[in-house]
Amino acid sequence: MTLIGGGPSLGMPADATSSLSSGYVGSIVGGTTPDTPSPVKDYAVASAPPAGYQAAQGASTVTAGGAAQVPAGVDQAKVAAVLQAANQAVQALTALQSAHPELFAQQAAATASAASTTAGGAATAGVSQTPAQSGRGAQDGPGVFREILTKEELEKNPKLKGKLDPPTGGKVPKGVEVKTRADGTRVMTINIHAGAPAGKSTGSGQDIDALRDVARYVNAVNPDVVMVQELKGDKKAIPEMPSVLAHLIGASDMAFTPAKGNVKKSERSGTATFTRNGYTIDKAVNVDLPSEGDTSQRSAGVLAIRPPGGEAFTVVNAHLSHRPSVAASKRRKKQLDLLANIVKSIESTGSFAYTPAGASDAATATGFNQSKIVLGGDLNTTRNGRNGTIDAADAILGTANLTHTDELDEDDSVKTHIDHIYAHGFDATWIAQYEIARNELAKGDPTDHPTYIADIV
Secondary structure, eight states: OOOOOOGGGGTOOGGGGTTSOTTTOSOSSSSOBTTBOGGGGGSOOSSOOOHHHHHHHTOOOOOOOSOOOOOTTSOHHHHHHHHHHHHHHHHHHHHHHHHOHHHHHHHHHHHHHHTEEEETTEEEEEEESSOOOOOOOTTOOTTOBOOOOOHHHHTTSGGGTTOOSOOOOOOOOTTOOOOOGGGOEEEEEEEOGGGOOTTSOTTTTOOHHHHHHHHHHHHHHOOSEEEEEEEEOSSSSSTTHHHHHHHHTTOSEEEEEESSTTSOGGGOEEEEEEEOTTOEEEEEEEEEEOOTTSSSOEEEEEEEEEOTTSOOEEEEEEEOOOOOSHHHHHHHHHHHHHHHHHHHHHHHHSOEEEOBTTOOSOEEEOOOOSSOEEEEEEOSSOTTOSSTTTTOHHHHHHTTTOEEHHHHHTOTTOOOOSEEEEEESOOEEEEEEEOOOOSSOSSSOSOSSOEEEEEEO
């Protein structure tokens, strides 16, 4: 474990680090300090570093414990001095995180961004070697799942052995350029059909090769934020799909927001939002959507997503009722009305009241960016509605000052159908809609939806 080597690397104010013991803040555990032998890495410290600090540094946990056994020949006085300095540093870091949480979020983002790797001799931006390993964030609402299982844990299932490395090298869709940070934020929405090829059952028809083709496309287009619909957390043909997809696209963070957020794991199904290229998720909530009469329950994820070194913005990822009937259009109108009201409340106060997915009691979510908001997903309706104007997305979401990125970019050549991205407080510099090509899948299309992409600034 490496402790922070001084304030400037995190942009800390000078007084914030004045209590750190300068003689030992460098590599107190697992490295070298002045006159300190390496066996110190095996000893316990009285308290663990704050969670945000560990995430920022990718550090292993330093456990609390009793007296350590000092090997013969090691100066016990020096060991005691090191442990005392380590405790002081941990206390200072804990206080610093409480006072300046944004510094730790920024360092975590920078570390995740630096973890990108190169495959096949060509730069593969945003494909991390290991996704962030984290539990649910402290500010998340009920029914949000954040843990990304390790590759080793997932590969205990023979179905996944040798299938989790990020696929690269696929053909980039025409017109797509490799993204750089100067391009702003690239957002993608994609319905993955539960990892089943088009026309196949989302249960028995799941195929890891179809999901890998989806991931190959994501890695080629290189978005920063990926809004996914029809993702399952069960143990069918592709077990632990949220974690599997996180590894395949090199996600640095994830929030899985299934429609039944509090049911057993084998029944989870819904939306998930992944971040890449050093973007992180500050918090997420799982909003229950009105679904009476639908074939399945619906929900939406509302998240605060932070770009590297920047201010968090608000993202809403939704999957609405899918039938073409008038009754389904009326359900979609109710769902769109609820989402519009949530966005209007965020714009006004930065907070909103909601019912968590799978729950009955109301809750309140706070602390969301009021001026920069993105809403996207599989809305299962067109901009002008499917049955007259009952569920016209433009009109309903327009009441919340959300504008379709088609309008923001003014590109008339892109004709969206039911997958959309709306924004407030952003401009769009490029939009596209593409089908996903087959690479590893033996037959058929990897999913039954095209992807919709927007670069926003």
